[in-house]
Amino acid sequence: MPEIIIIGGGITGLSAAWEAQQSGISFALLEKEDRWGGKVHTEIIDLPEGQAIIDGGPESFITRKPEAWDLAGELGIRDSVINPGAETRHMYILDGGTPVEVPLAPVKFITSPIMSGFGKLRLLAEPFQPAKSDSADESLADFVSRRLGREALDQFIGPILGGIYNTDPDTQSILVSSPIMREMEAEYGGLVKAVFGRMRKARKNKPVDEEKKPRFGAFAQGLQELTDEMVRQLKGDLRLSVEITKIEKNDAVYQVTLSDGETLSAKSLIFATPANVTAKLLVGVADEASAKLSTIAHQNIGTVTLIYREEDVQTNFRVHGLMIPRREKRAIDAVTFTSLKMPSRSPKGYGMIRVFFGGGKPEVAEVSDAGLLDIVRAELKSTIGITAEPLQIVPFRWLKSFPQANVGHLDFFDEIERTLPEGIYLAGSSYRGIGVPDCIQQGRQAVKKYVTARKALA
Numbered sequence: 001m002p003e004i005i006i007i008g009g010g011i012t013g014l015s016a017a018w019e020a021q022q023s024g025i026s027f028a029l030l031e032k033e034d035r036w037g038g039k040v041h042t043e044i045i046d047l048p049e050g051q052a053i054i055d056g057g058p059e060s061f062i063t064r065k066p067e068a069w070d071l072a073g074e075l076g077i078r079d080s081v082i083n084p085g086a087e088t089r090h091m092y093i094l095d096g097g098t099p100v101e102v103p104l105a106p107v108k109f110i111t112s113p114i115m116s117g118f119g120k121l122r123l124l125a126e127p128f129q130p131a132k133s134d135s136a137d138e139s140l141a142d143f144v145s146r147r148l149g150r151e152a153l154d155q156f157i158g159p160i161l162g163g164i165y166n167t168d169p170d171t172q173s174i175l176v177s178s179p180i181m182r183e184m185e186a187e188y189g190g191l192v193k194a195v196f197g198r199m200r201k202a203r204k205n206k207p208v209d210e211e212k213k214p215r216f217g218a219f220a221q222g223l224q225e226l227t228d229e230m231v232r233q234l235k236g237d238l239r240l241s242v243e244i245t246k247i248e249k250n251d252a253v254y255q256v257t258l259s260d261g262e263t264l265s266a267k268s269l270i271f272a273t274p275a276n277v278t279a280k281l282l283v284g285v286a287d288e289a290s291a292k293l294s295t296i297a298h299q300n301i302g303t304v305t306l307i308y309r310e311e312d313v314q315t316n317f318r319v320h321g322l323m324i325p326r327r328e329k330r331a332i333d334a335v336t337f338t339s340l341k342m343p344s345r346s347p348k349g350y351g352m353i354r355v356f357f358g359g360g361k362p363e364v365a366e367v368s369d370a371g372l373l374d375i376v377r378a379e380l381k382s383t384i385g386i387t388a389e390p391l392q393i394v395p396f397r398w399l400k401s402f403p404q405a406n407v408g409h410l411d412f413f414d415e416i417e418r419t420l421p422e423g424i425y426l427a428g429s430s431y432r433g434i435g436v437p438d439c440i441q442q443g444r445q446a447v448k449k450y451v452t453a454r455k456a457l458a
């Protein structure tokens, strides 16, 4: 009998298993699909001139949150971490059907048509805005308009944040999505002051190793290198393609029945599945938590990578990324020129574009590959003028699987955790942050909580 059964083999569940292994705790890891990694999913396509490396889900991770960087070190694969380059260079926003460059350099900002003169002055007045006097949650939209003005929110910051979190900035919790912004405000009184303050501090206290650490990391062969390596080094009971049909508790032991009739028992269960899946699995085991978890909304999301001959993806302007605000009522949410942003991802002579969909128009995630290609081609033609037929497309879809953290989400989740029976732990993107480092942290933390509870009982 393993001590822990971990349900869900995405980055969260694998990280929980890794932590269990490091702590000498036996575990079984159960995954419904026939592959590990969940949304961490890399496809490598052989082309006559070399390979195209395509991440369907996450492509990079932030290193300010150290968990992914540290895990790569523990696994001995730090050498495979590459710098994916700046996310912000040559970034455009679609405004009234026309791509407008996000003005990050001072001269571009002054001359940019993206905001009125008044909007620009309001943004520049950020250091003079009072800091929030309490620690209560608020929406991304409220935070940005409070500090930088409503126009900055509507014209570009809202669309960028909405695109990153596949959400509506008016409802999304700042404390889940960007707690760093609130920390900066609390510590220094404002964002600009915080940027300078932190730069001064960093210069003084920089550890030697930090010199080599990029702000973002990616893996040379795609992010799945991380999950594949964990699977390679894990030595517990790892099972793919298993359906759970029933979970029961008998005398402080949980019994998990699988679709082939086998029953596994353990003192503790870690659910590393999205909250809407966990809600169903917990019926009869933790009914109150189950009912609350089922109210956390999960959006559709998908990406499709299009591989072209290089000459077919020339545009009139240098564009690495295009964010499409929901007010534009388009069928796609964002476009990234992977072959420009990360040239090592495709062989010479090819151009690669990744298109995000499912946020603005959730139904797009449910159409066939052929239908999706028609929709995406029409959108690329009318937004950035690309008309050629791609050589190949590689689509990925996750239906009702991208969590939405509304204002008050962290308090709500605290409430849910308080109702959980002994031995049940929840971790993953539906709870305390959606990024890869957040998921690793939560997976590992679930095991640490189990260890603390076990010690308390001993």
Ligand SMILES: Cc1cc2nc3c(=O)[nH]c(=O)nc-3n(C[C@H](O)[C@H](O)[C@H](O)COP(=O)(O)OP(=O)(O)OC[C@H]3O[C@@H](n4cnc5c(N)ncnc54)[C@H](O)[C@@H]3O)c2cc1C
Binding pocket: 007, 008, 009, 010, 011, 012, 013, 030, 031, 032, 033, 036, 037, 038, 039, 040, 056, 057, 058, 059, 060, 061, 062, 242, 243, 244, 272, 273, 274, 277, 301, 302, 303, 398, 401, 402, 427, 428, 429, 430, 434, 435, 436, 437, 439
């Ligand atoms: C398109 C996209 C781009 C992203 N880009 C980034 C990025 O650049 N950087 C970043 O940090 N983050 C990014 N993210 C977010 C990040 O990828 C996810 O939040 C994270 O991978 C979620 O991991 P998870 O293990 O919690 O969930 P999942 O990956 O969803 O894993 C859950 C697992 O549980 C399994 N499962 C479901 N039901 C059952 C069941 N009944 N029994 C057993 N197993 C079950 C699923 O099959 C799945 O494998 C992106 C996400 C998407 C979708």
